[in-house]
Amino acid sequence: MACSRWRRRQRALAAALAWLLLAALALPALAGVMTKEALARRFPSPLMVGEKDAALPIWPLLRQNATAIELVGYAFESVDFAPVPGFSGTPVNLLVAIDPKGSFLDVQVLSHHEPVFLEGLGEAPMFRFVEQYRGLSLTQSVAIDTAPRGGPRNEGSLVHIDGVAKATASVRIMNQSVLASALKVARARLGFAGAADPDQIARLRPDVFERIGFDDMRREGMVGHVILSNRQVEAAFAGSAGEGLDPEALAKPDEPASEFYMALASVPSIGRNLLTPASWTRLSDRLEPRDHALLVAYGGRYGVLGGDFVAGTAPDRLLLKQNGLAIEMRDLDLDLKSAEPALRGKSLRVFRIIGQSGLDLAQPLDLALVVKRAKGIIYPERINREFSSALRLPARFYDAPVANDKGWVAIWRQRWAELALLAAGLAVLAVALARQRALVANPRRFAWFRQGYLLFTLLFIGWYAQGQLSIVNLTGALQALRDGRGLEFFLYDPMTVSLWAFVFVSLLVWGRGTFCGWLCPFGALQEFIGKLAQRLRLPQLTIRRHWDARLKLLKYLVLASILGSVFVSAELADKLVEAEPFKTAITLNFVRSWPFVLYAGALLAASAVVYKSFCRYLCPFGAGLAILGRIRLLDWLPRRRECGKPCQTCRHRCEYEAIRPDGGIRYEDCFQCMDCVVIHQSDDLCAPLILEKKRARVVVIHAATPS
Template sequence: MPARRASNLLRPALLALLALLLAVPLAAAGTLDRAGMERYFPAPLVVGERDATLPVWPILKQEAGSYEVFAYAFESIDLAPIPGFGGTPPDLLVALAPDGTFRDVRVVSHHEPVFLEGLGSEPLFAFVEQYVGMSARRPIRVGRPNARGSGAAPQTTVDGISMATASTRVINESILAASLAVARAKLGFGAANVGLKVEARPDPGEAPTVAELTARGWLRRLTVSNERAEAAFRDAGVAGAGDGPAAAPLIDLTFAYLNVPAIGRTLLGAERFAALTRELGPGDHAVMVVSHGPENPLGEDFVLGSIPDRLTVTQGGLAVNARDMAIERRGAAPALPDGAWTILRITGAAGFDPSAPWTLTTKLVRERGQIFPEKIAREFSADYALPADLFVREAAEAGPSWTDPWRARGVELGVIALALAGLVPVLARQRGLVADRRRFPMFRLAYLAFTLLFIGWSAQAQLSIVTLVGLVRAATVTHDLAFLLYDPPSLLLWAFVIATLFVWGRGTFCGWLCPFGALQEFVAWLAKPLRIRQVTVPPRLDRALRLAKYVVLAGILIAAATGSPLADSLSEAEPFKTAITLYFVRAWPFVAYAIGLLVLNLFVYKGFCRYLCPLGASLAVLGRLRLLDWIPRRAECGSPCQLCKVRCRYGAIGADGRIDYPECFQCMDCVTIIHDPGQCVPEVVARRRGRRIALQPVAAE
């Protein structure tokens, strides 16, 4: 049989490919030497000596006759080799200033499929440029496209890229993970509360007074006198003090951590504390700051809900993102002095550990000069610490950035999961909806429309040979499959498709869940009104053409296993990226190819799927492990009845009535026919003769 011969030919090829996968030990490492670094950092900057213990290059700049560190430059792949959606880590050149801000971020190399002859690399270059000026001291998240223009904080958010959410999240995590590794080693920050969840213990019933909180150090005061302020600004040649005696306070702040019930209830009262607890998110923290002095660090123009310019919470050298909560300001303890006050929210993502010492810093600003005044700032700080027994400490969930898309795409995942759950009983109960020749075709068309419009164009969950290329590269380079987690809808579909491979074979994906396959089916509908006659491919040519997709598959996987960039080019045999991922918005050769395949489909039904699709070939190979020959047959199938063979537009039924399961797309047309007493020829004949005939399994090809 042709399929059996193909299987015999493919077996040694697959064994050879497996040997290649095990034999090629490629390494992921940076590629820039000193000359490469000097191209990115030309004179007057100077590239110093590479660090002996960490793959970091100091970039020096001459200041006042001596060289000072302008930035630390490094490649992300050396410090955070996180696999991208192409299976290999992107390599980003990052220049980190001594204060933790990004001087520069460049793309050195990448294998992200959507940016390779897809969107092009320009959107990726523009994406990483957003990091310049941002700080590694703050968590940075990838928002939606134009998120910053829609009000997201530009200090902590970068605009995402449509159709590239998985890739941009991987790149964001690569930049931040590598930068924090350098920051901890070189800049002395970023080590606080890593992988730890710290929460206040439930209230033991204690109700201390404000005086008792002050005596314990749970309510602290930061006071800066006129004399101290004047001394701080003396070297700048400006007056730093306010009006009044030298010993009088200029800045006078009272502050405390509120999550501990004994503190929060005393300062806010039971009702207001309960309201605060409800408003805080899981893992969030609240810090109260009340200003009593004449110099208010909040400022007259302070906007509720914003980040105070002159108040900073730091821990372990890391500035923690603390934002005003914009809640009701009345109801504080009467024993607290009057004054303007704020409650600062610190989100759980900030890595803040309230059981460890932290610092509140206030900034005093003065101006020097009249025509072009120069702002001079001085900072004043007070430490704060609470007993460790007030808190429960436990290992936090890892929470890497791949968890974000799972939360953000929960609705899409739910819809797809429901659709998959609804498909299983329809396909499994052959005497149910499938047997109804009027209702089942309508159900199939509706499901294919869902596959094309929602799974494909909306959820961007078109499965692709690119994923297999990524798996091969992961096996040979990174040994890390985490890149799959950045695309939840596709991963859900992969899990379902792999499970159904062992039950029904290739057809569940190719016939029901492939958006491009669905698009071809709808285009094929145009053949009838356009009066286009389908071309019958001669059997011998048909058998030869069916082997072509296996050749394409082998070429792609071998190229990927040997580290050849040819794998990305060969993967373009699929038109999925053009037609589904990029909505045909692409360079004209790719669009012409995709449209050409759709036009071919008008003459040769699903010609791409049958003859060229490398993903279909891989599923056909794995589908040979299926457990069931699930399509019912009769003894008369093939001899004398040829109805199912004639009706099968995929050519998956032989002249003897046997099913070629690796070529079956599970359209269920033959199942509908065999269960319909008005269509199945042997049953029609038997009824006329007053007999009943039974279904029986027939061995597959």
């Protein structure tokens, strides 16, 4: 009867969780909250906040310059453009301001629900982190260092900023929010529309060099060639105001007007074959890492440089484009010599394309000669025509970009060693649980194995790798689904994802006890304290069975309260998740304000006299796993028909009170300590085996010897 009532309660709790999930999907998503007045307080005089853009949720920032009003930049909220969920499931909302060139004027935190910064590390490290973006540019690649080094450090096109220890995943999510939202605004308003992310483009392979002939380079598209006759140029202006304005073109239509070759001389297999060794060395010395150099050899009466061209500036008659977007280039003012006979006798100019420009070697590159004509004297009408040629670099000269390397993929790569060690540890545990009879064959060896594995869980998974699964994972998922967002934010914490993958499988096979009994760092810490207390012979409190059953229901009440708060108030949810001491004891190593340390310490002290009391009675995450564990496929702990009838050895030895009087296992309360399996397999501990052993004993009776 009691068992059927308990199952009905669990079904009701599962149904309640399903309704909470459906309710989450029906709630509206977040949007920006700033008003013009609020922005004016954050950007005071001499700045002025203009009217909100009609098409985008952005605000122009203006400044009075004499009689003119000039645009200083745009301000916007990250949640309107890149609502990347944080670990609470709710995005961090950042106020971002960028200037017309794509540099950051300011980044401020408007709101957040990141657990590690709420009554944990505090918000100060978060504020210091976002302050580092001031003065950085969207054309730079941003790398986040785990060890602070004193602020941003520029290394050419790469800039390093300080991360926050214990909050690595959170700051990466914030970085993604800042850059993704700013790039969207830059593409829409600053002409960044076709620009590639500098971290998502093909990279030159500087160690690759081939001897290639000039004709072969032209056939492969590595060298572009344009020859324009006067007739072609005139035909391009036909029907416009520029028609007939060049007398020489009209008088000599078949003579050349302009001719030029172009090539990416920064590619060793191009530059070293086209230039003399001294010129190649001179060019290489002038280029920064990731920079490119465009070599142009030209002739004809209409050159690629105008009469008022100034050395070291951008060319006025050449236009470089990729995917329809103009890419800036500047003259390097180098006197170079060509080793290629086809280029001798022509003028040579080399133009630098900075690495931050986003030029992608895997995409075609177009160079256009702009022919300009003007009609009129006082207010001349200017008419331009473009004549272009395309370049394409063969794939053997570059490395293709790796998708999403700027986001969560990078952190997975950085933590490959930790993930490999975790995978090995999980494999060991899976094999051990699958071969439980061999595992417990020697009780002493099993005890050493279990204590050693729990030490691995506490020291490596918990304190070192920060892999403590938590109720925050569940509330974060619910909040993300509530706001109509995906769960990609979990990918920024590879340890959490890897552990969850294993836990989901283990729930199917063995139930909730695999995590709670073997993989929970706080649970391992409690167990060590409990065992130490028993060795020190501290008095142990015995909870009566009927009270134990009632107290175990508390954790389901805590779980329901926390999950329900998600749909009431994010602030309330932030407070209720502190029922878990995991953040204090594991994530922050007790470096926290005293009320939280006192709470976590009290729970650990309680576990010294009531074995793993928090896990058994209060843990909301354990309650959630107990409900999810109902999908378990196997009743895998071995039982005999004598278990419970009459033998009660395992039941009385079970410190979790997870064995019913009839000998059955309550898997929702079982922590897989496997003490009952040790007893079950032992001829010296299991009462039915001891009895069988006695019955099988043969007593030899000898006849009495006559005296």
